[in-house]
Amino acid sequence: MTKDVIALTPKMPDVWTLLAGLHAGGPDLGVATDADGAVIQLCGPGGRPLVSIEAPILVHTPGETERLLGARPGDVPSAPLWWTEARASTAVPEAERLAGSFAGRLTTVLGGATWPPDAAHTAVVPLTSDITALTAAEDALPAVDVLTGSTAVVLTERPFVAMTAWLSDILSACADADKALQLVTPPHARLTLATRTALTGAPNRWVVQDKECGYYDGLSGAVLRWQDGTFAPVRTDDGVTVAASSFTQGGTTKERQLILSFSTRHTPDEQLVLGRALETAWQALTGCPPAGWSTAEPINLPWSTRQLTDLARHRAPSPTWLLAIGSPDRPAMATLRIIRTKDGVEEEITFVTGYGHDETPPLDAIEPLAETLATRHGLISLIASLRAGRRDLTVPPQLEAPPVPVAFALGPDGVSDIGLDHARRPPLNLRPVQLGPDTRPGLHYPLRDGTNAQAWDTLQQLTQHLRTP
Template identity: 85%
Template sequence: MTNDVIALTPTMPDVWTVLAGLHAGGPDLGVATTADGAVIQLCAPGGRSLVSIEAPILVHTPGEVERLLGAQPVGIPAVPLWWTEARASTAIPKAESLAGSFAGRLTTVLGGATWPPEAAHTAVVPLSSDITALPAADDALPAVDVLTGSTAVVISERPRVAMTAWLSDVLSVCTEAERALNIVTPPHARLTLATRTALTGAPNRWVVQDEECGYYDGLSGGVLRWIDGTFAPVRTDNGATAVASSFTQGAETGDRQLILSFSTRHAPNEQLVLGHALEAAWQALTGSPPAGWSTAEPINLPWSTRQLTDLARHRAPRPTWLLAVGSPDRPAIATLRITRTKDGVEEEITFVTGYSSDENPPLHAIEPLAETLATRHDLTSMIASLRTARRDLTVPPQLEAPPIPVAFTLGPDSVCDVGLTHARRPPLNLHPVQLGPATRPGLHFPLSDGTDAQAWDSLQQLTRHLRAR
């Protein structure tokens, strides 16, 4: 069983259907709202939050249910569908059944399916009166299971831990309050790329339950203990961090991922439309544009450069962080950060595509793509790399090989800053390819075929040479 229950319906839950669901705990429960009304909470008479219900999301993107929930539940409607998420407090045993009753009532009225299927029912869930003795804390965060002075702990049983809107909000609040976010999962869970990116670096952690050692960090393998209100590494006698044996026991599948990390810088003007650089990369490597975009998962909006530009313009000068996914037959996902700086409007993009052992990553497409980005999309720089990792682009709590650089590209402005003569003569056996017109070229440096780890040495020497100017 899980503390999250999701209703997937062909039509939007209207006010009366939601009210029917809110009566799952009987007439004594209270209702509150948070996040400017985007989250409805079912509360015990004393104010304790039992279930937090997100505003329904209209999902247009094919494959999102399977990508985020694993096997599709029976009866799932075709896209577009409405995704309504209820998260139960783990502190109250019957709260999970209450969330299941809420979701079951929605799908009974509207049709569709619930995830997980066994959680759905329509019975009234009576709650014992002693819950009223547990008042809501003044600094309580919706959907946080444990809150200390230094750490917010979220316990998740999902097979894929996605960067949902509520989890993104929790992370933002934790960052502002200088708290760590610790996400605790069972060993079979995996992270999406978005969640993995958000948890990179201290103080945030992915905490994996383990029969042998108790807990370990799913990204580094370090054994963890709950110490003074947070999960902290366990040290060996010589002061090193102990590593869980489960972390080093990953099965080799032969799958690979091609990763592009690149940035662009545009002159700000009213005609500027963002997202075209990512769209060009997607087209070059997959043969089609992105399928959808959003600010959180599930990714629900059809791909639109105009709409994402409007959002970034509305949020400026604050940065905007976005996600995009491709069609289900070709796993691909990207993160896009848009920032207004004194030099212009900058896009920082990480684009990842997945391949099985019998598929060849399109390394031949990288150089033509580099020229397109350098001559048409204001490329600043790009690193292309290849790694051994899952085709479905999820992150398991096991050791994965680091990526190996395939190529490095400088855009025209960056070449100008370095100096064309200096940039073209690195102290290596590298032969840069000129991109675009001779009067203002970009430079593309092929490094390897993605199988030679010494390519990292070449890249480091190259970047030191370029910075030395």
Template identity: 65%
Template sequence: MTKDVIALTPKMPDTWTVMAGLGAAGPDAELTAAADDAVIQLCGTGGRPLVSVEAPVLVQVPGEAQRLLGDQVPAPDVPFWWTEARATTSAPEAEHLAGSVCGRLTLLLGGATWPPEAATTDVVPPTTDLTALPAPGRPTVDVLTDSAAVVLHDRPVLALTTWLSDVLRTTTQSALSLQIVTPPHVRLSAPARTTLARNPNRWIIQDPTDGYYDGLTGTVLRWQDGTFAPARTADGQAAMAEAFTTITPTDERQLIVAFRTEQPADEQLVLGRSLEAAWRRLTGAPPTGWGTAEPVNLPWSTRQLTDLAR
């Protein structure tokens, strides 16, 4: 299991600033790199990672921090840098350590930390013996069986981050289903919803009354043979969670538009023009950004989108 702490800074965390953040573990901390050196890991006993610090991402799209983290974070004006620290809950001190890494970054560079109460600048030496844990090598998940990888998630919005994309890629290569368990208040971004709607992946809501149910279909689920599977009634039918069928009136409305275009793949092809035309028609303005993961960090550009596809 992991706990996430995020530093949102107006300046890029350079090498010396990152080292100052990693100094939260004390002078004797062991460091390793992962994901082609895109992730720095603060390790405890036996080389097991306590905190994984991802490469900073430059966010140039207004409103991304509020969309994914809520209005409680006073994010800097765009562009700003988004740096994530993931702490394992296998060690009690790891979350405090992740908060200190991010707290030091914001102390030196300005900005804000999410969640706000996590920020600190304490020195948190690793003390927990982690030698009994499996050796690192796969993205961190909470439960790993022969058929499923289960991740517990408690951010306001479940987004298709680089880390989650890495978990998804690994589980797909290992022929496992990715099952993400969240509290009822968590919402899905559109990319995450599309990903989890594909069989055999699941979004699972843990409800205090109904237990576990599928967040997209409402089917009641039970842990069976190493995976979450539908709970059957006496006549063999899938049961529906009452929390899923109970509708609370709201003034909010959403418009979902889905369309598909087919065009000849020639040298003059520019991707994204149809999307931009529809977007302008509906909103009066072009899309604000695009990216290969969330947070969406790049200003909208049909040229860059086309270059990526080529």
């Protein structure tokens, strides 16, 4: 298991401050680098990494420490702040105190605070354990606690498990090695929306520790056992998966989430600016643009369509995956995947906003938004849905109701391919609304208000009709 200690400072940790922190273990420890120099490692004899230190991140986005660490506003510096993360291996007892000493030395010199608050100190931590047999494997994945032929297991105790840069690196390495990533957490942990998206579907899995059944899948509820080098579902004699009671007995919530999943297509040229469709949706549903964006959490950069376009252009023709976040008073988050296809440059966007029990989701804003996306931003298709879920958009390891669709929309290209007459006459009690001019229209299909799960049947019949000439 890795123990994380984070230094949150108002000033950038310079070279001399980092060197002072690296002397937390005295002169007997070695120093190495990983990830092309982006990670510094304190190593014991034999090269075994004890503490891995990420490059400091300047976080401009307000509310990120509260969102990811649960810290109160007065406990940490206000944004902008520097976020320096140290991960200690629990294979060696001294490693956690080494990470705490490193973070404590940074905040002593630069000011600020640490997370967890009681982890920081400035004492030298001598290495007394015999770790000569714990050498570092040349092909070891970063910060992985258990590695088998099929699975990489990461254990973490964070209250909110974010898609940090190091977790994203592990996920990418697992995909390249054709391995599953299984994330093990205590029962009180919750996932951020980005992490939940990354762990959705086989072979990756969220494994939750449980005092009654041992382990269960935090997204499906299936009881798990360690079998043949991986966590796998427990099944009855007739092959039925067993569900954990801790998962199914989760409390319901009156809070809700509005989910927009849509895609756009653009002609590639030098004047193309990406991210504007997402910005338009954000403005329409929240009244303000996104607050920040990044390739991982914490989301550290101020929102800029020009900068994210430059990154996507630099990475092309490889895909680019990005995150965006809203202001703390209106929880909203989005994932944006930019890909180059034979038809142009496409954006695949999932945008989620959270609402309290006394707040009304703006369902009436979806139709005019769909028209704007269809006429100005190259809309391919859009589906809007509503679900019961936490306003803060975190995911608990408990049963949550699936989303219910409230609207579906097709862009002009889709309507043209299907045929306008066919697309506007589904065999249902639906009256699609035309989006845009008669010469090149899109169509918006209002479904229900998000309270009746039969809307899924309606959507299925509609999509089947649209696929049938």
